[in-house]
Amino acid sequence: IHTSTHLNWQYPTTGIPYLATKCVDVRKNQVGSKWFMPWGPSQCEKKIQDFSEAKDQDIGTNDIVFAIHIPHPNWQMSPWFQFLLVILQFDIIYTAQNPIRQGAMVTLDVSLGYRDDQVSEWTEIAHSMEKRKLTCNFTSLKIDDGRQYDCELLPFMELGSVTHKYYLINMRLPVNEDKFINLQIGQLKDIRFVAIHQNGGFTKVWFAMKTFLTPSILIILVWYWRRITMIIFVLGISMTFINIPVEWFSIGFNWTWMLLFGDIRQGIFYSILLSFWIIFCGEHLMDQSERNRLSVYWKQVVPIAFGSLCLFSFDMCERGVQLKNPFYSIWATDVGTELAMAFIIVAGICACLYFLFLCFMVFQVFRNISGKRCSLPAMSKVRRLHYQGLIFRFKFLMLVTLTCAAMTVTFFIISQVNEGHWKWGDFTVQVNSAFFTGIYGMWNLYVFAIMFLYAPSHKCYSDAGHADISGSGEELQLTTTITHADGPTEIYRLAGKEAQE
Amino acid sequence: MSFDGSSWLTGFGFYLQRTAAVRLLAQGVLHAGCTPARLTMTGLQVLLAAAILSSCSQCLVQANSWWSLAMNPIQRPEMYIIGAQPLCSQLTGLSQGQRKLCQLYQDHMVFIGEGAKTGIKECQYQFRQRRWNCSTVDNTSVFGRVMQIGSRETAFTYSISAAGVVNAISRACREGELSTCGCSRAARPKDLPRDWLWGGCGDNAEYGYRFAKEFVDAREREKNYPKGSLEHSRTLMNLQNNEAGRRAVYNLADVACKCHGVSGSCSLKTCWLQLADFRKVGDLLKEKYDSAAAMKINRKGKLELVNSRFNPPTADDLVYIDQSPDYCVKNETTGSLGTTGRLCNKTSEGMDGCKLMCCGRGYDQFKNTQIERCHCKFHWCCYVKCRKCSKVVDQFVCK
Numbered sequence: 034i035h036t037s038t039h040l041n042w043q044y045p046t047t048g049i050p051y052l053a054t055k056c057v058d059v060r061k062n063q064v065g066s067k068w069f070m071p072w073g074p075s076q077c078e079k080k081i082q083d084f085s086e087a088k089d090q091d092i093g094t095n096d097i098v099f100a101i102h103i104p105h106p107n108w109q110m111s112p113w114f115q116f117l118l119v120i121l122q123f124d125i126i127y128t129a130q131n132p133i134r135q136g137a138m139v140t141l142d143v144s145l146g147y148r149d150d151q152v153s154e155w156t157e158i159a160h161s162m163e164k165r166k167l168t169c170n171f172t173s174l175k176i177d178d179g180r181q182y183d184c185e186l187l188p189f190m191e192l193g194s195v196t197h198k199y200y201l202i203n204m205r206l207p208v209n210e211d212k213f214i215n216l217q218i219g220q221l222k223d224i225r226f227v228a229i230h231q232n233g234g235f236t237k238v239w240f241a242m243k244t245f246l247t248p249s250i251l252i253i254l255v256w257y258w259r260r261i262t263m264i265i266f267v268l269g270i271s272m273t274f275i276n277i278p279v280e281w282f283s284i285g286f287n288w289t290w291m292l293l294f295g296d297i298r299q300g301i302f303y304s305i306l307l308s309f310w311i312i313f314c315g316e317h318l319m320d321q322s323e324r325n326r327l328s329v330y331w332k333q334v335v336p337i338a339f340g341s342l343c344l345f346s347f348d349m350c351e352r353g354v355q356l357k358n359p360f361y362s363i364w365a366t367d368v369g370t371e372l373a374m375a376f377i378i379v380a381g382i383c384a385c386l387y388f389l390f391l392c393f394m395v396f397q398v399f400r401n402i403s404g405k406r407c408s409l410p411a412m413s414k415v416r417r418l419h420y421q422g423l424i425f426r427f428k429f430l431m432l433v434t435l436t437c438a439a440m441t442v443t444f445f446i447i448s449q450v451n452e453g454h455w456k457w458g459d460f461t462v463q464v465n466s467a468f469f470t471g472i473y474g475m476w477n478l479y480v481f482a483i484m485f486l487y488a489p490s491h492k493c494y495s496d497a498g499h500a501d502i503s504g505s506g507e508e509l510q511l512t513t514t515i516t517h518a519d520g521p522t523e524i525y526r527l528a529g530k531e532a533q534e
Numbered sequence: 535m536s537f538d539g540s541s542w543l544t545g546f547g548f549y550l551q552r553t554a555a556v557r558l559l560a561q562g563v564l565h566a567g568c569t570p571a572r573l574t575m576t577g578l579q580v581l582l583a584a585a586i587l588s589s590c591s592q593c594l595v596q597a598n599s600w601w602s603l604a605m606n607p608i609q610r611p612e613m614y615i616i617g618a619q620p621l622c623s624q625l626t627g628l629s630q631g632q633r634k635l636c637q638l639y640q641d642h643m644v645f646i647g648e649g650a651k652t653g654i655k656e657c658q659y660q661f662r663q664r665r666w667n668c669s670t671v672d673n674t675s676v677f678g679r680v681m682q683i684g685s686r687e688t689a690f691t692y693s694i695s696a697a698g699v700v701n702a703i704s705r706a707c708r709e710g711e712l713s714t715c716g717c718s719r720a721a722r723p724k725d726l727p728r729d730w731l732w733g734g735c736g737d738n739a740e741y742g743y744r745f746a747k748e749f750v751d752a753r754e755r756e757k758n759y760p761k762g763s764l765e766h767s768r769t770l771m772n773l774q775n776n777e778a779g780r781r782a783v784y785n786l787a788d789v790a791c792k793c794h795g796v797s798g799s800c801s802l803k804t805c806w807l808q809l810a811d812f813r814k815v816g817d818l819l820k821e822k823y824d825s826a827a828a829m830k831i832n833r834k835g836k837l838e839l840v841n842s843r844f845n846p847p848t849a850d851d852l853v854y855i856d857q858s859p860d861y862c863v864k865n866e867t868t869g870s871l872g873t874t875g876r877l878c879n880k881t882s883e884g885m886d887g888c889k890l891m892c893c894g895r896g897y898d899q900f901k902n903t904q905i906e907r908c909h910c911k912f913h914w915c916c917y918v919k920c921r922k923c924s925k926v927v928d929q930f931v932c933k
Binding site: 044045046047048049050051052054071072084085087088094097106107118120122124130131173175179180181186206208215216217218219220221225227229295296299300348445 | 705708709711713738790792794796801802804805806808811813814817910912913914915916917918
């Protein structure tokens with residue numbers, strides 16, 4: 034017999050299911066902390082298979098400890114896994130006498146420990162009392178005693194680095210009748226956990242890619258830094274900021290803030306990219322006013338800034354607090370959920386506003402373009418070429434941007450729809466690591482292309498129509514650096530020659 | 535019935551050696567909550583006697599089945615670290631191929647036993663209101679002679695127990711109880727950490743499915759009946775039903791997913807397979823039982839529909855080759871236990887109603903004082919405090 038270990042390395046992440054072992058705390062007076070191992074030589078002295086045994090043997094509810102060891106026997110975790118996300122699911126059985134109360138909360142007394150070899154004592158990472166809201170219902174129409182509820186997955190824990198080899202989670206569901214804690218939550222059958230981590234193989238590919246991309250963007254940034262406009266320069270900088278493979282340090286150091294840092298870097302890049310599109314459209318409005326500064330576009334930039342700020346606050350509330358308490362989840366409480374939803378909704382509104390502005394600007398540009406088209410034959414040759422160049426480069430970037438965006442959205446949708454295929458092993462479409470690396474590479478290429486193709490900004494031309502000497506020098510240089518004369522450079526070459534005459 | 539004296543004697547000798555086992559069986563029956571209704575009336579002695587009687591007649595007839603793993607407690611493999619053989623040779627009911635698998639995968643045996651037990655329990659739940667109520671009669675052949683008939687009920691029993699094994703093995707995988715499961719390929723431990731680092735583990739349900747296929751089907755595969763014979767058709771039927779049971783578990787397994795991208799967005803999403811509650815598997819297989827297809831063997835040695843107007847069954851469907859015996863009356867030849875002594879519902883029009891259950895023989899009425907728990911206080915594990923209430927109920931028992 035062969036196990037089905039198809040190597041799913043093509044996936045960026047893996048989720049591994051665990052079933053909590055029910056250990057019994059047999060100590061008389063439970064002073065001090067004690068760790069309960071689900072298996073192995075130092076496993077807990079007493080285990081129960083199901084809770085009917087607890088009743089028979091007179092075991093108190095508060096003495097039952099749910100234990101899981103991550104990973105499974107004979108394995109160890111590795112820093113290459115980058116993060117560890119644990120989610121929780123309750124298997125609760127319906128009985129007419131003991132159903133789940135509406136809006137029931139469970140209170141969890143959780144602790145997380147680690148060790149780096151098989152024999153030493155467990156060291157505590159965190160200990161906390163957490164509350165989670167139970168959302169359980171029935172999918173089948175038949176409701177009779179002994180049928181299992183379908184309970185939603187609950188967020189449990191998130192670690193921003195996996196520097197230790199073994200992790201142990203011990204959890205109790207303390208019952209307190211006076212304070213009405215953990216009462217009327219139905220009859221529990223099992224507690225399941227799923228531990229999600231990034232695949233080591235994917236991490237390596239990802240790191241390699243970042244390490245390779247950093248210098249390529251950096252070099253071209255340095256090469257063109259005098260000639261490109263401010264916004265393209267900033268775009269290049271933010272791309273480099275994302276690219277710099279600081280994650281290498283997470284292999285050696287216990288930097289739990291790496292997840293948060295990664296989110297911030299991505300956030301910065303997105304806001305710069307969105308600003309870039311606004312300014313790029315503005316530059317091509319061709320109404321001859323000064324539009325090179327960000328301040329001119331305050332109307333469009335405010336939604337970007339505000340939206341990013343919202344997402345940043347959300348991230349700080351979730352992952353920021355998780356630095357201190359890995360069990361924290363903003364979604365666990367009603368207030369937290371409302372706050373999180375508020376952040377996300379405001380960010381969504383900002384995004385809508387932004388896209389409205391952007392679409393309006395694009396519309397304006399196209400209107401101006403068609404207006405200019407009509408008057409083109411009447412212009413001098415230099416001026417005509419200048420405008421033709423502008424139109425071409427706008428259309429070209431428009432096309433490239435739309436293609437990139439469309440591909441990103443397509444991949445995203447495929448990754449969302451894909452779960453149906455996931456089950457059968459014969460995956461028709463795979464959301465694999467290649468998607469992620471592909472998208473990432475594509476946007477890098479996009480930034481690279483922008484710097485490469487749009488290095489000499491059209492501001493070099495004076496609007497009067499006579500040639501600017503310094504500008505033409507640059508354009509000549511451009512023709513020598515680009516051997517493959519494609520669309521816009523061809524026009525620049527022509528424009529340059531004209532300008533020299 | 536006609537059996538020659540010697541085998542009867544061996545059977546008896548067997549019985550003498552196995553009294554302890556029979557007692558165990560009685561406990562098992564009580565424990566599993568599958569008590570035939572007559573128990574309430576006549577008490578434990580009658581049941582014991584019946585069990586002894588039936589086990590005695592059964593053990594001669596045939597067929598220890600691997601189902602017996604459900605009946606005898608299997609010691610945890612830790613106890614057998616040194617002497618690997620005893621466990622597998624002690625287990626009765628394994629075929630040759632299954633015994634080999636047992637030696638290779640000793641730690642799986644406990645869970646196969648558990649799986650069979652879950653299957654039998656579920657069978658008894660699904661058939662609690664029917665004339666044949668899936669009761670176990672002894673702990674070697676387990677269900678007795680009825681299983682020799684290739685009926686719908688047999689089809690259901692085979693499928694649900696195969697499903698139980700898939701369920702139990704997959705579950706054990708998840709608990710980390712099996713050395714060869716999930717993330718690992720047992721023979722090459724040195725390669726594994728790299729694979730694991732590179733791409734995590736395989737999936738448990740698939741392992742459960744494959745192991746169950748190998749183990750449960752081993753029995754059928756090692757038989758070598760002439761093509762087209764009755765025995766061959768029975769083998770084909772069993773294989774089909776085993777597969778249907780395994781598939782029920784696998785088909786009902788859900789894909790659960792979790793988003794965990796930037797700021798909790800869905801840019802990254804991880805999915806895993808999650809087994810359904812076994813009750814759902816039971817429900818599905820019961821539906822398949824109701825729509826099971828009657829088959830016969832053709833000249834090519836394959837099963838074909840008796841009534842060719844129907845759609846041919848798929849791999850998910852149950853098939854049967856014989857008509858069900860009459861479960862109304864006790865019959866030694868078919869192994870039917872009869873419904874005499876079963877509880878019935880006077881007001882019900884369904885199968886559990888006295889009219890149908892008692893097959894027109896009528897019923898006796900008893901007044902019974904029941905003591906039950908009431909006004910209980912519950913915690914999430916169990917009830918913690920109850921009062922005892924007694925009430926008088928009318929019980930109807932088939933003649």
